Amino acid sequence: MHKMxxxxxxxxxxxxxxxxxxxxxxxxxxxxSFNVRAGEFVAVVGPSGCGKSTILNLVAGxxxxxxxxxxxxxxxVESPNPSVGFMLQKDLLLPWRSIVHNVEFGxxxxxxxxxxxxxxxxxxxxxCRLQDFAQSYPxxxxxxxxxxxxxxxxxxxxxxxxxxxxxxxALDAQTKLILQKSFAQTIASSAxxxxxxxxxxxxxxxMSDRILVMSERPGRIIExxxxxxxxxxxxxxxxxxxxxxxxxxxxxGSLHLQEKAA
Amino acid sequence: MSPxxxxxxxxxxxxxxxxxxxxxxxxxxxxxxxxxxxLASPTSILLGSLAFGIVFLLAWxxxxxxxxxxxxxxxxxxxxxxxxxxxxxxxxxxxxVLSTVTIATLGFVIGSLLGAAMGYILGMSIxxxxxxxxxxxxxxxxxxxxxxxxxxxxxxxxAWPKLIVTILVVFFPILVNVLQSMKTVDRDLINLAxxxxxxxxxxxxxxxxxxxxxxxxxxxxxGATLAVIGVTVGELVGGNTGLGYxxxxxxxxxxxxxxxxxxxxxxxxxxxxxxxxxxxEARVLHYIPRVMx
Numbered sequence: 001m002h003k004m005x006x007x008x009x010x011x012x013x014x015x016x017x018x019x020x021x022x023x024x025x026x027x028x029x030x031x032x033s034f035n036v037r038a039g040e041f042v043a044v045v046g047p048s049g050c051g052k053s054t055i056l057n058l059v060a061g062x063x064x065x066x067x068x069x070x071x072x073x074x075x076x077v078e079s080p081n082p083s084v085g086f087m088l089q090k091d092l093l094l095p096w097r098s099i100v101h102n103v104e105f106g107x108x109x110x111x112x113x114x115x116x117x118x119x120x121x122x123x124x125x126x127x128c129r130l131q132d133f134a135q136s137y138p139x140x141x142x143x144x145x146x147x148x149x150x151x152x153x154x155x156x157x158x159x160x161x162x163x164x165x166x167x168x169x170a171l172d173a174q175t176k177l178i179l180q181k182s183f184a185q186t187i188a189s190s191a192x193x194x195x196x197x198x199x200x201x202x203x204x205x206x207m208s209d210r211i212l213v214m215s216e217r218p219g220r221i222i223e224x225x226x227x228x229x230x231x232x233x234x235x236x237x238x239x240x241x242x243x244x245x246x247x248x249x250x251x252x253g254s255l256h257l258q259e260k261a262a
Numbered sequence: 263m264s265p266x267x268x269x270x271x272x273x274x275x276x277x278x279x280x281x282x283x284x285x286x287x288x289x290x291x292x293x294x295x296x297x298x299x300x301l302a303s304p305t306s307i308l309l310g311s312l313a314f315g316i317v318f319l320l321a322w323x324x325x326x327x328x329x330x331x332x333x334x335x336x337x338x339x340x341x342x343x344x345x346x347x348x349x350x351x352x353x354x355x356x357x358x359v360l361s362t363v364t365i366a367t368l369g370f371v372i373g374s375l376l377g378a379a380m381g382y383i384l385g386m387s388i389x390x391x392x393x394x395x396x397x398x399x400x401x402x403x404x405x406x407x408x409x410x411x412x413x414x415x416x417x418x419x420x421a422w423p424k425l426i427v428t429i430l431v432v433f434f435p436i437l438v439n440v441l442q443s444m445k446t447v448d449r450d451l452i453n454l455a456x457x458x459x460x461x462x463x464x465x466x467x468x469x470x471x472x473x474x475x476x477x478x479x480x481x482x483x484x485g486a487t488l489a490v491i492g493v494t495v496g497e498l499v500g501g502n503t504g505l506g507y508x509x510x511x512x513x514x515x516x517x518x519x520x521x522x523x524x525x526x527x528x529x530x531x532x533x534x535x536x537x538x539x540x541x542x543e544a545r546v547l548h549y550i551p552r553v554m555x
Contacts (some may be wrong), residue, residue, distance in 0.1 A: 060457050080457045092454050096472045096549045106458045108468065137549045157458065 005073075007161050007193045008036040008059065013068035015054050027218035028054040031068070034212055034221060036161060039191040041232065043204035046214030047255060052197040054219070056165045059195070060086050073160055082110070085159030089166045091150040093138040099149050100125060100134035106157040124152040127186055144175040148182060155192070162187070164196045168203065180207060180235045188233035201255075205247040206235035213254050223254050337519040342526070345519035353508065353520075361503040362493055363531055365421060369428025370489035370535060374482055376429065377436030382474075384437075385444025386466065402438060406430045407495040414500040424496030424504070431492035432485040439481030443474035476550065479543040486539045490532040505531075 015028040029051035036042045044052055057063040058070055061080040070077045072084065085106075093102045103121040112120075125131045128148045138146055147167055154162055167183070168176045184207055187194055198204055204211050205227060213223040227247060231237040238244050302310075319339050326336040333341050349355040384391040384398075409430065413423035447470050455465045497506025505524040512520030 060453075062453055062456060080459050082459050084457065086454075086457060088450060090450060092448075092450055094451070094469070094472065096475070105468070109458050109460045109464060139549065139551050 005038055006035040007038050007040075007073060008195065009069075009071040009074075010034055010055070010059075011069045011071070013055075013058065013065045013070060015051070015058060015063070016066045029214075030218040030220050032214075032219065032221055033068075034224070036193055036195055038193055040210065041187065041194045041196065041208045042210045042212065043196040043198060043208035044212045044214060045198060045201055045204045045251060045255075046219060047216050048199060049217055050214045051217060051219030052199075052214065053165055056086060056163050056195075056197055059161075059163055060084050082157060083160040084163060085154035085157055085161070086163040086165065087147075087150050087154050087167045089170050091138070091143075091146040093146055093149055093153075095138050098135050098137055099130060099141070102138070102149060103153045103156050106153055110157075120156055121152075124156045125149075127155065127190070128152040129182070142175070143171050144179045144182075147171070147179055151183060151186065155186075155190075161193045161195060164194060164198075166198055166200075167196075169198070169200065176203075177236060177239070183207075184233050184235050201248045201251045202239065202244070203235075204251070205229075205244050206238040207232070211247075211251070213251065225250070334516060334518055337522060341519050342522055345517070346523050349508070349520065349523060355508075358504050358508055359527060359531075361421075362497065362505045362528070365424050365428060365496070365504070366489045366493040366531060366535060369425050369492060370432050370485055372425075373429040373432025373489070374436050374485055377433040377481070377485070378440050378478060380433075381437045381440025382444065382466075382471070384441050385470070385474075391441065398434075398437070402434045406434070407492065410496050410499045413496075419500050419502070421501075421503075423500055424493055427496040428489050428492035431488045435484040435488065436478065436481035439477045439484075440474055443477030444470055447473045475546055479539070479547060482539045482543070483536060486535040487532055489535060490528055494528055 010032055013032045014030050016025040017028055019026045032051075032055065034042070044055065046052055054063070058065055059072075059077065061077045061084065064078070072081060077084075093099075094105065097105070100118070100121050103124055104117045107117045107120060122131065122134065125134055128151055130145065130148055130152060133141060133145065133149075138149070141149065150167075164183075168179055171179060180203065186192075196204065196207060206229075208227055209232065211225040211227060212221050213225070214220065215222045225247065229238050229241060229243060229247075231241075322336075323339045327333075327338065337345070346355075384394065407427060410423060410427045413426050417423050417426075451469050451473070452465060455469050460468065493504065494506040494509075497504035498510055501507055505528050508524045509521050512518070512524065
């Protein structure tokens with residue numbers, strides 16, 4: 001896997017914002033460099049406000065870096081890019097559309113026929129085990145199922161990389177575990193390249209191949225940890241492994257959380 | 263419970279979430295007892311409403327005569343019924359009702375279309391919206407019905423002044439509602455559409471228009487009641503047709519029963535118009551659980 005080509009490359013990326021006073025620039029992230037290889041699952045962790053979501057907006061092409069370059073399959077990202085799929089904490093399902101129609105949403109900007117669109121949406125719903133709910137409306141689904149529908153919509157566009165921005169943080173603890181497993185299975189079985197942004201250290205450990213630790217603002221990458229655990233497709237197995245706890249403890253140390261709590 | 267137990271308990275996978283999710287969330291709210299005590303059944307509520315109506319009509323029929331109030335001040339219910347029959351025979355009541363219904367409906371439809379269109383146009387262009395907003399606010403506050411005499415002076419004693427006043431009163435609440443909803447569309451939804459490389463017009467039709475539907479429907483409800491007010495004022499000040507005209511005519515003849523009947527009929531027209539909007543709304547907003555509407 002490590003020999004595989006890089007899908008996403010960030011090269012010395014800095015993003016500055018204009019502060020509310022309009023004068024002094026705020027630095028969101030500073031000289032951030034990393035890559036994500038094909039089929040790899042990379043997690044980014046860090047304190048709140050460290051610019052994790054800034055990375056997502058930049059990679060999605062919704063925002064432009066102040067300095068540095070972002071390459072997707074070797075091509076610079078300069079505008080919203082159809083080969084990036086992203087998912088937020090909010091499922092962002094359109095309440096007026098049925099689930100299958102929601103999954104089709106991302107395909108509607110493309111020149112493909114209605115029947116092919118429907119076919120692809122059905123396939124994604126099956127992959128996310130939601131085929132029985134194709135005709136339901138979002139309000140009829142639980143929070144966990146809605147997130148799975150959002151994943152189906154994200155995968156329907158066949159993205160080169162999927163960006164997950166704290167997709168489980170609004171869910172209760174049990175639904176979260178179930179959904180982490182469900183996502184991990186879907187992602188592993190289709191070898192989907194994934195960048196997960198999270199503040200949940202255990203989530204980063206049990207779901208990813210590699211963890212990037214960010215500092216407080218201005219956000220920089222202060223550590224990179226390869227997660228040497230088996231069962232990436234089954235976070236529930238990983239969570240029970242004693243070594244998972246060790247990784248979390250290590251991350252706690254890296255982020256100096258013990259000292260802050262004292 | 264050890265973490266391993268928890269894991270095993272949850273191991274059944276995502277399908278376990280299904281039974282829980284199958285229960286529509288709406289039901290949870292109905293279970294809660296009303297603040298006043300046990301929630302009454304729908305039948306007893308209906309019976310209660312009917313009983314109140316009957317008691318009210320009986321009181322209207324018998325209390326004023328018992329207190330010596332003459333029928334030219336407060337006509338009894340039977341007086342109203344007699345007058346209604348006379349109006350059908352002698353005053354061409356159906357013609358007047360038809361005229362009022364036509365103008366109210368036409369004014370409501372045209373005013374809604376114009377208001378919604380203007381709301382969407384202003385919602386699309388922040389610049390135009392900012393430039394025009396003080397004037398919109400001013401016109402929104404101005405009593406639109408007060409323009410009726412002007413329109414009569416300009417256009418004469420015909421259907422046009424009534425129609426224009428109706429359009430004007432319906433226009434603003436719908437404009438304001440649509441504009442407000444356009445300004446508060448979830449930015450993340452717009453970003454999602456942008457990330458999918460959707461064009462401005464696609465974002466408008468696929469996100470903004472459907473997202474504004476609840477606000478548009480609320481505007482239409484307000485508009486439906488205002489349309490009847492608009493047409494009534496138009497008919498009161500000018501012309502010789504419509505229920506508003508019958509009110510001034512009845513007033514001139516000191517025919518209290520006629521005025522009362524016209525008011526009742528205007529109210530009924532308003533209820534029908536409002537009911538029609540409610541039916542459309544239930545269809546358009548079918549995706550919103552009923553308790554939340």
